[in-house]
Amino acid sequence: MAIKRFGVSLEDSLLEELDTYVDENGFANRSQAIRFLIEKNVAERKWQCNHVVAGTIVIMYEQEKKEITARISAIEGMFQQVVLSSTNHYLAGNHCLHITAVMGEAHVLTELADKLTTIKGIRHGKLVMGRAD
Template sequence: MQRITVTLDDDLVEELDRFQREKGYQNRSETLRDLARAGLNQRRANEARGACMAALVYVYDHETRALAKRLAHAQHHHHDLSVATLHVHLDHDSCLEVAVLRGSSGEVRHFAEHVIAERGVRHGQLMIIPVDVASETHAHGEEQPHSHSHAHVREGG
């Protein structure tokens, strides 16, 4: 293990200490190690190539002219990526959507960037989970063996 020195703004230290207390970390080093590990794992996932599963979470103003129609059109246009969508009405103007996506990392990122960039989308974040897709033959219960694909999560470092 190596010891390093880090200089942080007072406001950031206050926020870090508050986070440490809320999450029950024993010390700042433990807190910073976990935050760095999480950030690096997310970076690796975001830079991953190949197949992925993903969750695109965004909030939008449904009163923005034709936005709901444009978002629905985008999902239909990329139906090959879409697994499921959850739609929640937050208030009179705002909707939260969670789109579960499956496909190549590049296509998923491109789709997510398009959705998040739409005028009227207020918040958006993409969580990518790299997977290896494999065709497997086996039986479920008393069924005859059959072949279908499984998405196996790739381990982060």
């Protein structure tokens, strides 16, 4: 249920920054942007408090490097309690997009993502989490 409350005020410079943020990110209005920022802040606080979160770890690498695939499998095996699934998508130019769905305490997911994204040969890696409750 949405509750409308009034009385929030912002300095002109901060309001201009908010409008720029709304435009650059394609929000329909300021309220939508503010809701997004609040939810993001709540999720990040929960990550620090080790609440249960869910998310994905996305990594890209060249598929010709077979040792990377073996290393990914070994690391995910060590974290099987938080790995929900993983999949590979083979893209043009011998690139592999590896996506791992995860759920667990934020610090464990962060540790897993750090281990995966720092494998030698990984071209890009990112963890995205959100609250799971």
